[in-house]
Amino acid sequence: MSDKPVLELRNVTHEYRGRRGIFSQSAPVRAVDKVSICVERSDILGIVGESGSGKSTLAKIMLGLLAPAEGEVLLDGWPAAGMTRRQIAERVGFIFQDPYSSLNPRQTVGKIVAYPLYLRGEGTSAERQERARKILDIVGLPLRFFDAYPNQMSGGQRQRVAIARALITRPKLLICDEPTSALDVSVQAQVLNLLLELREEFNLTYVIISHNMSVIQHMTTNVAVMYLGRIVEMNTSERVFEEPRHPYTQLLLNSTLTVAPGAGVPDLKVDTAAREAMREHPSYIAQ
Numbered sequence: 192m193s194d195k196p197v198l199e200l201r202n203v204t205h206e207y208r209g210r211r212g213i214f215s216q217s218a219p220v221r222a223v224d225k226v227s228i229c230v231e232r233s234d235i236l237g238i239v240g241e242s243g244s245g246k247s248t249l250a251k252i253m254l255g256l257l258a259p260a261e262g263e264v265l266l267d268g269w270p271a272a273g274m275t276r277r278q279i280a281e282r283v284g285f286i287f288q289d290p291y292s293s294l295n296p297r298q299t300v301g302k303i304v305a306y307p308l309y310l311r312g313e314g315t316s317a318e319r320q321e322r323a324r325k326i327l328d329i330v331g332l333p334l335r336f337f338d339a340y341p342n343q344m345s346g347g348q349r350q351r352v353a354i355a356r357a358l359i360t361r362p363k364l365l366i367c368d369e370p371t372s373a374l375d376v377s378v379q380a381q382v383l384n385l386l387l388e389l390r391e392e393f394n395l396t397y398v399i400i401s402h403n404m405s406v407i408q409h410m411t412t413n414v415a416v417m418y419l420g421r422i423v424e425m426n427t428s429e430r431v432f433e434e435p436r437h438p439y440t441q442l443l444l445n446s447t448l449t450v451a452p453g454a455g456v457p458d459l460k461v462d463t464a465a466r467e468a469m470r471e472h473p474s475y476i477a478q
């Protein structure tokens with residue numbers, strides 16, 4: 192087994208050409224700015240920050256969906272730039288926020304879960320179905336759901352399907368982007384606990400992006416705090432929650448969650464006066 196970090200980002204930068212949805216010659220947006228992160232085997236790295244701080248862009252870079260303009264991504268010590276999408280997918284799986292839109296409504300659960308094996312040309316159809324049944328059992332879904340469609344399931348059950356689909360190819364690293372924020376509060380804990388159980392069973396390493404500080408505190412071993420595309424603080428979760436060093440981290444810990452009507456992901460509401468005070472801090476990043 193490789194003793195290299197499962198994932199390493201070295202000085203990674205990504206710029207978008209113009210503001211989203213605007214085709215004018217507006218200035219480029221530096222969504223990720225010289226980010227360096229090291230994720231060791233079995234770590235659970237939480238990434239926190241307000242909306243627009245660059246978390247999703249960073250997740251896309253980790254998944255090989257975006258190539259960084261500068262810097263390097265290493266998987267098990269190997270440069271991701273030299274890997275095919277498939278080679279990256281063998282190492283890194285993902286779970287997105289919204290189990291409603293991430294599953295094909297016209298496919299049965301069995302097909303959805305077995306599909307990554309089909310894409311990789313693994314096994315016969317019967318073997319793929321057998322593996323799909325096994326993994327559905329592992330994520331706690333009764334077999335009767337094998338022939339069900341996503342719209343016949345609850346949000347928590349659908350997220351279990353998404354987790355089963357991500358795990359069927361046995362990646363070592365799972366990137367979870369707001370894995371529970373679209374779910375009822377009552378099922379959030381079940382899904383989070385399932386992720387923790389699966390970590391033991393599959394020896395998984397996680398990167399968890401969340402607006403929810405209690406999810407981050409409950410789940411993670413390490414935390415990276417993002418602000419304006421940069422990591423302003425990174426430490427063990429214990430240290431980050433007990434002795435936050437950067438004023439932005441202190442702001443986040445004192446902030447509240449707000450949910451805009453109709454919006455899926457809650458946002459962190461940071462107190463304006465406190466934000467102004469933060470600008471006086473020497474480590475504040477001007478932009």
Ligand SMILES: Nc1ncnc2c1ncn2[C@@H]1O[C@H](COP(=O)(O)OP(=O)(O)OP(=O)(O)O)[C@@H](O)[C@H]1O
Nearest residue numbers: 207209210211220222241242243244245246247248
């Ligand atoms: N496709 C795009 N084109 C142009 N700008 C973009 C694009 N995607 C994101 N951005 C900009 O890049 C910055 C970082 O966005 P990103 O979605 O990575 O942040 P985030 O922290 O994940 O936010 P959220 O929590 O709202 O998803 C923002 O300023 C955003 O407006």
